[in-house]
Amino acid sequence: MLPCTGRIDESLLLKAFENGADGVMVVGCLEGDCHYVSGNIRARARVKRVYDILDKIKIGPDRIRMYNLSAGEGSKFAAYANEFVERVRELGQSPINRVRAGQAHAVSQKEAT
Amino acid sequence: MITGTPKPIEEIMEMIESYDNIILAGCHGCVTVCRVGGEKEVQVLASTLRLAREASGKPIKIREVSLERQCDPEYVEQMRPYVEDYQAVLSIACGAGIQFLAEKFTTTPLLPGINTGFLGVTERQGEWAERCQGCGDCVLHLTGGICPVTRCAKSLFHGPCGGSVQGICEVDKSVKCGWQLIIDRLKALDQMDNYTKFKPFKGWSSARDGGPRRIIREDMI
Ligand code: SF4
Numbered sequence: 207m208l209p210c211t212g213r214i215d216e217s218l219l220l221k222a223f224e225n226g227a228d229g230v231m232v233v234g235c236l237e238g239d240c241h242y243v244s245g246n247i248r249a250r251a252r253v254k255r256v257y258d259i260l261d262k263i264k265i266g267p268d269r270i271r272m273y274n275l276s277a278g279e280g281s282k283f284a285a286y287a288n289e290f291v292e293r294v295r296e297l298g299q300s301p302i303n304r305v306r307a308g309q310a311h312a313v314s315q316k317e318a319t
Numbered sequence: 320m321i322t323g324t325p326k327p328i329e330e331i332m333e334m335i336e337s338y339d340n341i342i343l344a345g346c347h348g349c350v351t352v353c354r355v356g357g358e359k360e361v362q363v364l365a366s367t368l369r370l371a372r373e374a375s376g377k378p379i380k381i382r383e384v385s386l387e388r389q390c391d392p393e394y395v396e397q398m399r400p401y402v403e404d405y406q407a408v409l410s411i412a413c414g415a416g417i418q419f420l421a422e423k424f425t426t427t428p429l430l431p432g433i434n435t436g437f438l439g440v441t442e443r444q445g446e447w448a449e450r451c452q453g454c455g456d457c458v459l460h461l462t463g464g465i466c467p468v469t470r471c472a473k474s475l476f477h478g479p480c481g482g483s484v485q486g487i488c489e490v491d492k493s494v495k496c497g498w499q500l501i502i503d504r505l506k507a508l509d510q511m512d513n514y515t516k517f518k519p520f521k522g523w524s525s526a527r528d529g530g531p532r533r534i535i536r537e538d539m540i
């Protein structure tokens with residue numbers, strides 16, 4: 207949890223994927239409503255850059271998305287979260303996790319023999 | 320500052336294809352300011368390469384390093400204790416920095432992660448423009464502070480060519496005529512007499528035409 211999406215940078219987002227995330231949802235305040243003026247606008251640009259990187263390296267750009275909400279929109283947050291989770295489920299495991307799962311499978315098979 | 324642009328990921332992937340452990344070296348100097356080779360860019364590029372390589376089933380280990388400057392020996396030497404433990408160094412400093420590493424670490428291949436651009440300024444966030452070509456014999460005092468070598472597409476020294484139309488250079492509509500800029504500025508400064516002070520010809524031996532250059536300051540040695 208970060209106090210402002212403006213603190214998020216590309217490396218944090220990519221680290222999440224390195225750490226095994228299948229998808230990353232960034233939720234910032236409504237545009238024009240940032241307590242620090244433009245944190246969420248900067249976050250949007252960074253999310254876009256990571257989107258492009260994921261596309262280029264074939265991890266799949268749709269695994270990252272930014273949403274904007276006000277703090278009072280709890281039910282909307284839940285709806286967005288469900289929507290995003292559904293989308294990532296449809297995409298399935300990230301290629302990284304697929305490779306890792308394959309390796310774990312190979313290791314356990316080796317152990318079994 | 321010295322500017323640059325990131326090399327395409329595909330090109331870097333190809334360069335590092337045969338390696339499975341490398342150093343990725345950034346620089347806190349110019350390339351940090353133009354957002355192409357600083358600590359942050361090291362983190363982002365390292366993650367990107369690790370993800371891409373792992374997804375392709377050929378993981379790579381990357382040690383992330385950022386030197387104060389890659390163009391000064393005392394900082395470069397900080398890498399010596401461990402550089403040999405890696406198969407290659409991918410540097411995202413300018414071409415000078417990359418070459419300096421290559422010179423110091425003779426048994427380790429050096430790979431460029433950026434395309435070095437020019438000596439320039441930040442016109443606004445995300446936009447840089449060339450201002451100086453290091454000709455070694457500066458004439459800015461005569462030209463209203465505008466460089467004819469750089470700002471004139473043909474590096475002319477005695478006024479604009481016939482291709483200058485309404486302040487625009489004939490090589491590209493987005494390029495202002497350097498000489499129009501110079502003359503406008505000289506007029507504004509009431510220094511048009513400078514226009515007659517140019518040397519009959521400019522010696523270029525202090526520029527690149529004289530081969531790789533070297534500065535020796537006896538007072539500092
Ligand atoms: S290595 Fe290049 S980018 Fe780094 S400080 Fe030196 S000149 Fe600037």
Ligand code: SF4
Pocket residue numbers: 450451452453454455456457458459466467468469
């Ligand atoms: S005259 Fe030479 S040194 Fe001066 S700004 Fe132009 S290129 Fe650089």
